[in-house]
Amino acid sequence: MNDMIASQTDSTHGPDPASALEPALFVHGLELRRAVRPAGTGETTPPPGPPLVGPVDLRVERGQVVCLVGPSGCGKSLTCMSLLGMLPEGVTRTAGSIRVNGQAVEGQAPEGHAADGAPPERLRLLRGRGAAYVLQNPASCFDPVFTIGAHFQETLAAHLPAGGHNGTRPDWRAAALAALREVGFDDALAILRHYPFQMSGGMLQRVMIALALVLDVPLLIADEPTTDLDLPSQARVLDLLEQVRRTRNMAILLVTHDLSVAARMAHRMAVMRHGRVVEQGDVRELFNAPRHPYTRALLAAHHRLYGLCPPHGDGTSPRHPATTPAAAGRP
């Protein structure tokens, strides 16, 4: 069965108290390259030339949303996968350090494999790193022959060690019902009996988030979580992310192509191009005074899309209320 959650609770020692002082995610000098295996050797060596990704520096504090934006193929998904040591075959980390909730993430899990498009059983590997991963296509993350309840049961059994005063595991059903209600399922009991194919993409996305809540992970990595959803479902998932950020003090790294989503959700925004973070900072500052030419081009395209004047336009055209961070209510 699949297991899309990575949880700090796998550790037998619990979180390091010092980690409370560290950001939920800290990435410094990350560099990822293609790994080629010359014929006749078992060794993989990165080819010369520019890296696929890097250098990338990122920092996400608890209770903060950082949006990672950039064009297709610029390296957003590889960056996310590397945060859990889950790079796909053929890609290797060649430099940099990653800390999730204060704990170092190794370059590659021994059996490392991509989360994106990986067979469900490989997603089991996403555990133990203090983060949950929510992907664009939630259906690929559930095992079709198991009910939603079975997914919760296995996830809790895998991640929460037996403990507590009487050495028993927490009641998986009670925990699952509470998490499902928290993400808006009034009929949580019925949902436990559903199979993934009986649910829409938006519902499965909410179940993915409930699986993160049940383990109380401090960091959610959401890679285009609304891309495949209809508009009402997109809004609902974004509302939910905002809710769990607020109520659980969760850190969220949110990958999106949609600057309206960034305007609404982000505290900070990092702009990627050709594998590099070319500019990052407070989302309002980036919208109002972008410094890098690519950020300016991206914002100009965003404003054109909505028929708006750019921040430094002639002031005669309106700025759409939902497409700027100030209007979207960012603090």
Ligand SMILES: Nc1ncnc2c1ncn2[C@@H]1O[C@H](COP(=O)(O)OP(=O)(O)OP(=O)(O)O)[C@@H](O)[C@H]1O
């Ligand atoms: N397994 C792989 N082996 C070699 N190169 C890869 C592999 N996976 C991705 N790449 C390359 O790495 C680069 C970054 O890919 P990535 O999927 O991270 O981009 P992205 O920004 O997430 O794109 P999109 O927005 O379309 O999802 C691309 O040039 C891609 O072709």
